[in-house]
Amino acid sequence: MKPTQHAWRLGAIAITGLCAALISGCNTEFGVGPGDGGETPGNPDYPTLDNKRPQSFALASVGSQPANSLESMGQAMTQSADFIAVDLVMSKDGTLVALGSPDITDITNIANHSEFSDRKTTKVIDGISVTGWFASDFTLAELQTLRLKNPTGSSTPTDINSFRIQSLAQVFDWAKRQARTPGLYLQTRNPTYHSKLGLPMEDKLIAALQQAGNTSATSPVMIRSTEVQHLKTLRDKTKVRLVQMIQGSDLTPWGVIQLSAPYDRPYDFTVAGTATTYADMVTTAGLAQIKTYADGISPWKPYVISATYLDKNNDGQPDDLNNDGKWDYRDRQMMSATNLVTNAHAANLFVHPFEFSSDVSTLASDFAGDASKEYKLFYKVGVDAVLSANPADANKAR
Template sequence: MARPFASCLHAARLTRTAFATAAALALGACATPSGTLSTLDGKPPLVVAHRGASGQLPEETLEAYARAIELGADVIEMDLLSTRDGVLVTRHDPNLATSTDVAAHPEFAARKKTKQVDGETQTGWFVDEFTLAELKTLGAISTDAERPQQFNGRFKVPTFQEVVDLAKAKSKETGRTIAIYPETKNPTYFRDLGLPMEDKLIAILEAAGWNSRNAPVFVQSFEPGSLKYMKRQGLKTPMVQLIDGDGIDMKTGAITYAVPVDRPYEWTQAGDRRNFSVMVTPAGLAEIKTYADGIGPWKRYIVSIRGTIGADGKPVDVNRDGKINDADATSTAPTTLVADAHQAGLFVHPFTFRNESRRLASDYQGDAKNEYLAFYRLGVDGVFTDFTDTALAARATYLQQAGR
């Protein structure tokens, strides 16, 4: 008799023919007969707090990470950047205008400039122009206008070391292991500035006793070269290749590509014009397996969306809120990416799951838990989420339905 996971793979391959919907249903059913889950290791999917509890508090702060842990996150995720004096800190963008109150600091007004970041022209204040001491005078702010604003400016930008210390302390305090998920963000940009991050990341993990296959650490990057370098330098933790895209063609559901999320920037520098799309092919997954243990794809590589197109050839504002977004679209049949990655021996942690209605396809009926359930049933091994509590509630429902 075929093992449940083998049956799931068989069902997933049907999506290459005319049976996409049947495959989706079969994948959902694979988790139910005897409590066997269709994740790569058969364990419940991880809930990864994307930048901490970023749906509630300013992202990538100690307070946001602590809140995510309190909510029950298995893993806290952070992006690493380098200050001018070479200290790794947790921010999503080199441009501090995005996530701090730097614009309100007149003492730094003269540092505003226009720079190229991974091929994109940006104007603002850049982390590599600030020492750690200067950075610590800034306050973090919410990056989404729909989210709470009352905490803006109250929390500081932490160092990576401070986040490691927090994870260790909270693990001891709670009696459960809190894993970390650092990303080398814009590694080519920082390397070109003489501020490479990889060796410093490895050194911090070594000092923490966390450079091993069993350490509570996943190291991620959009740039294969960064991961390959760390592997050569002796990093032993699981590594994850991130896979991005720019948007969705609402007419076809196809992923679109544009700078700076069309390809790893190291490819652009080398004149390689391929897009991230090559990474999700069987050949691309096989290549990733040579240097990484899993993939972190944009969730649209697994389940895309398609809008209603009007007579003028443009997407229709179905809910008549004056905007065209995910809420005006419906989900398409799932691809075979999860099954293909599992067949290649790679786990799958898609990003990013959020609660706002504008980010939920109409078939989820305004309930973010329905989106999580759809992905859990497809066998993803974890999810990046801005809303830890919602992801956990959906996981509890999924496990109950699966007989776990």
């Protein structure tokens, strides 16, 4: 690991105008800076890596359907998403299962199943102690007696078969049954956590890909992860496109990305004692390192273009632009684009930012409640795809 750590640290030193990192206590704030808008020769409307129009990817939950349900995937198909995001965790019997977290307390109706009440426990996921029920304590058959739900609601099934939990093999089978085969954007959740439980994900994922015939760089599958060694292990075993996810913990009032554990760096870096943060990874040197094992990056969208509150009266408080008595994204104003897309493309990496929505509360004041304006702004910068809860709107904006 030492040569790799050394290379990453060189990336941290070689910050090149994309950002400046301010370290204070246990937090790091990643500031966005001006960029040249990602313009590249070829297609002035869509300065993407391949000069083709950007793609529309569906997040794991579409149309208010529970994340990772076939109902949500069906909505994504109806909205003509090019790829559909699917989260993956491991079951007790070593099966890859489409769930948004190892902690299934709030994303399933497990609390209603008294037969499993004795399995409520406490586990540590990426350094955070969590009490609830966990997929790794249940077999696939047991998990499939549960039903998916939204974390903030009950999502009552329309019939006994609604919102069923799917294995990855079942998701692949579902995709093959569609009139148009959708791409699947697989996100492996918490690989280090699963490995420590004796449930490593890599070989199971490779076997599932091979079984489904997805073995090449042109296969309708991409794999996204926050963890570096996990992606490197996959790179040695598959040609399927791999994507490094770039996270952040919060956005300051003035548009600066905050980095606090566990969202400050890949968790395998934390375990290994590697100081490299996500801010280091989006420097030119960091992107060059990512290119050695991945085909693209998937950053939180403020890494591409952030948004700031205003303080026109200089009272030290953000202005309430829409006079609704509260502060949310509608009171922010978009900042200049960083040069992340330009630098990633220069490293031959595609860029898939997340997470977009047509919910007006997530749209900066610049867009006046019109989601198409946000998509168009990011398309102009040159992103290769957007991950959205409303892929149809992302399509219309192209």
